[in-house]
Amino acid sequence: MQETAVNSAKSTADRSSLMNIGRKVDYAVRALSYLAAQPERWVVGSKEIAARQDIPTHYMSKIMKDLAAAGLVHSHVGRKGGFSLARPPESISVKEAYEAVEKPLSLMDCLDNHCCPYDTVCTQISVWERAQMLLVEYLAGVSIGSLADREGLKGRLNGLHS
16 A cells, blocks of 8 residues: 555656646735725735735735735735735736736746747647647636635635534
8 A cells, every 4th residue: 555655656746737836826816816805995914814815924925025016916004004906806817916926827838938949840839839828818817806705715614614
């Protein structure tokens, strides 16, 4: 049985995925979805967002800084400081959130910079280009407003166990 677990772990490690959504993207979408559920122009502190959406506080500063730099949130300083959405939640896409904390979405390196010596003769490249186009279009069409989450993940989970 132990050998099966080792083989399974090895095959997982050897396996390549087209796209692995990292924690930063997950946390950025969680933060934005929480802000999207608040009243317009409402300022929410990063500690509240982190607590409600179960985001480690050490990630919050960097994520919120990236979201502010991308023009998705406003940062408010001072005693009652925090963050608010910079635009209506329906106008912010999941693709924008992804690209705010990561680089532009790309399934494969060769699609971005055509660094492969075979790209001019590759029989697969059109498949990957189409897959990337479909994914980008889909994520661009999903708004943060459609994911608005007033209660937060922790609140909803606690509600299930009550």
